[in-house]
Amino acid sequence: MRHVAVIGSGPAGYYSAEALQKIYGADVHVDVIDRMPVPYGLIRFGVAPDHQSIKAVYKRYEKVALSDNVRFVGNVTVGKDVAIDELQQLYDAVILATGAPNDRPVGIPGDDLPGVVGSAAFVGWYNGHPDFVGLAPRLDTPGAVVIGNGNVALDVARILSKTAHEFEGSDIVAGALDALQASAIRDIHVLGRRGPHQIAMTPKELGELGHLERAAPRVDPADLPPVEDDAALDPGLRKSVTILRDFAANPPVGDKPKTIDFDFFAKPVRIEGDGKVERVIVERTKLDESGRAVGTGETYAVECGLVVSCIGYRTPPIDGVPYDEDHGRFANDEGRIGDGLYCVGWARRGPTGTIGTNRPDGFAIADLIHADFGTALSRKSGRPGLDRLLDERQVDIVTFRDWQKIEAAEAERARDGSPREKFTYVEEMLRQLGIGRTT
Known part of the structure; x- marks a missing residue:
């Protein structure tokens, strides 16, 4: 034995x-x-x-x-x-x-401000993990930033966007469901240091964002490489990029109250706020010859009260x-x-x-x-x-x-x-x- x-x-x-x-x-x-x-x-x-x-x-x-x-x-x-x-x-x-x-730390100034949470904690909260049931993420704010370009980032953006009706059949815990339905969040920015060709998002998860009842995904057409460059991608990634192109070509119409903006070539460099998160300072990037994201020196601010980091685990x-x-x-x-x-x-x-x-x-x-x-x-x-x-x-x-x-x-x-x-x-x-x- x-x-x-x-x-x-x-x-x-x-x-x-x-x-x-x-x-x-x-x-x-x-x-x-x-x-x-x-x-x-x-x-x-x-x-x-x-x-x-x-x-x-x-x-x-x-x-x-x-x-x-x-x-x-x-x-x-x-x-x-x-x-x-x-x-x-x-x-x-x-x-x-x-x-x-365990979440990997964001590793930038201000990442210890109230309102910054890791995806392991945030996902654990809405999934009823005993370690995170008391998390109480900041949802009383119109802006949220999700850092990362993988499926977990998509999960977080989707969960922040759904209606109670869209959660039917799920096992989201009641406390999280109630808090999300009372949420004031309307503008969600998904930040990625590199571009659409470097995402780790699968077609199924990405495509779900195009069918949300009260949220519309947006992609800046200027962030997309020439369409002929897609031919070199593996089939799964090519499908995902095609979905992003569709988001860019079909900007949201109607009265959907929420937006999910994909900020590509966007590196968070600092989180600011007086005792709590108020904004993320983002540096625009470009890809060097090796495919690494390097800063351009140009920055902009994203106003928000919640930052969810989806950059990996330990x-x-x-x-x-x-x-x-x-x-x-x-x-x-x-x-x-x-x-x-x-x-x-x-x-x-x-x-x-x-x-x-x-x-x-x-x-x-x-x-x-x-x-x-x-x-x-x-x-x-x-x-x-x-x-x-x-x-x-x-x-x-x-x-x-x-x-x-x-x-x-x-x-x-x-x-x-x-x-x-x-x-x-x-x-x-x-x-x-x-x-x-x-x-």
Whole structure:
């Protein structure tokens, strides 16, 4: 029997568990450990609430989680309830699948003013993450700036723009929905240092902005390169640029009260305000021969009271685990950190790729573990050893069956048309199980 602990119950964690099952069959026990009492990580707290078809991938993980040799161990914080070196003593292999939940800092003067939030916090707020339920982003202002040219920036702009009707069928939490419907935001600027040919926005997500009930996207035609240059782009990017060209060619008409302006070749250099955000100072850029954005010296101001930074994420360090500060991830060699210690997904490669990218990543790590350990008999105690340790420390674990009780309670309290109304406090989740101790 092989004993493996996976830290993190998001896509990378469950794909790793699935891969270990395929390699070892019944001869492996996998414990998927998470500090939250609820599984799925990025699927629950990161994917936009109005993208339910993407969230449906959780059904694949559910099948893995309900198998006899995979166990969800929720409400357990690694580094507090149990240390990494203790897990290494209990398990043959420990896989860090913690993702990259921390925002990269903006890194410009004024980025600490009230009104500046990172996308991890903002997305966590409207997705009901317990860490961010009290965020209270500034929505009592007509202007908002979204920094970044990827899909997360599109998610933020779209969520800031939608009507209550457009949120039907989503699982946005009630508190965020109420705050957004009372929002005074009317002008949203999406800032990107480079141009339309350098965006990381996919056609589906970009195209959604063209169908919003009360918001219209705008692109300055002068920012678009000659149309014949699009031929050199990969098909997906070419489709996205075509959508931007359509936004530029068909300026908004009618009485839509909100606008989403794409500011390309725009580098934020300073955030100003008297005790709170009041404007972002932006420098116009141009591309040099290598494709880098360089400043031109020309600046302009965007008046706003909310700034959401969507410029990337970092994996939080863990005591005793080598860390790559430059890339914001664990230091590793193709997923191997050290003897019996591995990392997978964003914790391995940084915040790149889609949810599906984590599947081959998980299988690669499982192959690596198999190559390192083969089929030799394990001398580790694994699951029983962890249970004894947590019991001694009076840590109440939440199993997958327990989670299903929480899930049923969330479905029961859902508003009409919504699949669930999430509990946004750990205490509320544990109360459904009769557990009083929190992480």
